[in-house]
Amino acid sequence: MRAVQVPEAGGEFDVVETAVPDPDADEVRVAVDACGVCHSDAMAKEGLAPGIDYPRVPGHEVVGRVDAVGDDVTEWSEGDRVGVGWHGGHCFTCEACRRGDFINCENADVTGLDFDGGYAEYTVAPREALAAVPDGLDATDAAPLLCAGITTYNALRNSDARPGDLVAVQGVGGLGHLGIQYAREAGFEVVALSRGTDKKERALDLGADHYVDTESEDAAAALQELGGARVVLATAPSADAIESVVGGLGTDGEVVAVGIPPETVGVDVNTLVGTRGSVSGWASGTARDSQDTLEFSALRDVTPEIETFDLADASDAYERMLASEVRFRAVLTP
Ligand SMILES: [Zn+2]
Numbered sequence: 001m002r003a004v005q006v007p008e009a010g011g012e013f014d015v016v017e018t019a020v021p022d023p024d025a026d027e028v029r030v031a032v033d034a035c036g037v038c039h040s041d042a043m044a045k046e047g048l049a050p051g052i053d054y055p056r057v058p059g060h061e062v063v064g065r066v067d068a069v070g071d072d073v074t075e076w077s078e079g080d081r082v083g084v085g086w087h088g089g090h091c092f093t094c095e096a097c098r099r100g101d102f103i104n105c106e107n108a109d110v111t112g113l114d115f116d117g118g119y120a121e122y123t124v125a126p127r128e129a130l131a132a133v134p135d136g137l138d139a140t141d142a143a144p145l146l147c148a149g150i151t152t153y154n155a156l157r158n159s160d161a162r163p164g165d166l167v168a169v170q171g172v173g174g175l176g177h178l179g180i181q182y183a184r185e186a187g188f189e190v191v192a193l194s195r196g197t198d199k200k201e202r203a204l205d206l207g208a209d210h211y212v213d214t215e216s217e218d219a220a221a222a223l224q225e226l227g228g229a230r231v232v233l234a235t236a237p238s239a240d241a242i243e244s245v246v247g248g249l250g251t252d253g254e255v256v257a258v259g260i261p262p263e264t265v266g267v268d269v270n271t272l273v274g275t276r277g278s279v280s281g282w283a284s285g286t287a288r289d290s291q292d293t294l295e296f297s298a299l300r301d302v303t304p305e306i307e308t309f310d311l312a313d314a315s316d317a318y319e320r321m322l323a324s325e326v327r328f329r330a331v332l333t334p
């Protein structure tokens with residue numbers, strides 16, 4: 001099969017011919033139809049996580065068809081459409097797993113870091129890492145939903161916001177353009193926050209009720225003018241951006257960060273005390289959370305805006321993603 005490997009930490013992508021992998025007893029082999037390119041693929045590419053074995057095939061937004069199942073697997077069959085996201089399986093025995101909190105498993109595997117991911121024609125994943133993909137979703141549309149989609153959908157649905165509440169989505173990019181759609185479909189009053197006016201029309205098309213250009217307006221003041229936000233979903237990986245919205249929270253408001261800035265975020269606690277506000281973080285979810293995301297997306301016609309690339313052009317897709325030149329997610333097809 002064709003696969004795209006990172007030969008070593010910081011190395012360039014290699015397009016190679018390699019053996020089709022065989023599943024172990026509790027694994028499933030997936031014939032890949034599409035794989036999204038995510039900013040977190042930099043962890044495999046640049047060696048930013050400890051303990052990665054190279055060469056490694058990145059990719060944790062994998063959509064395909066079950067091609068072979070291990071001897072112990074009963075819940076998946078050849079031909080099933082499935083997806084594999086960031087959460088690449090768990091141990092079932094650690095303290096977190098014993099509480100059913102699989103995403104916080106002490107021995108969790110990450111797809112494309114701890115085992116080879118979806119930048120390939122085939123991949124093998126643990127049975128518990130698979131989500132069923134609804135028929136109504138194209139593989140290329142479903143792929144980004146397995147990381148960018150689940151992260152925003154799951155963060156919003158686990159917040160305390162209720163229909164009618166003011167919910168802001170900061171950043172109109174790979175995550176934000178999906179967050180706006182989920183917030184809209186959840187019944188929130190949606191504010192899109194972004195720098196400049198380039199993305200205004202697109203944000204309003206996607207379902208935002210308001211648009212705030214944070215270059216010409218103070219984000220916190222604009223949110224207060226609208227009544228104060230119950231939730232700000234912060235997708236831009238920038239400490240300045242996160243700090244700029246804390247003052248825009250209403251009573252019991254929460255800034256939920258899903259983009260990870262490289263620098264530390266400073267928060268004015270006086271502001272938080274005054275509103276019972278908080279700043280928190282959220283990370284993707286389990287395979288069933290992925291499936292919920294896919295099902296809701298199919299039900300409500302939420303799709304990502306994508307650019308597709310051939311597998312052999314993974315390097316080009318990755319560079320364009322890093323430079324924020326892709327509108328809004330890059331997807332590889334084998
Ligand atoms: Zn990702």
Ligand SMILES: [Zn+2]
Binds near residue numbers: 095
């Ligand atoms: Zn565990």
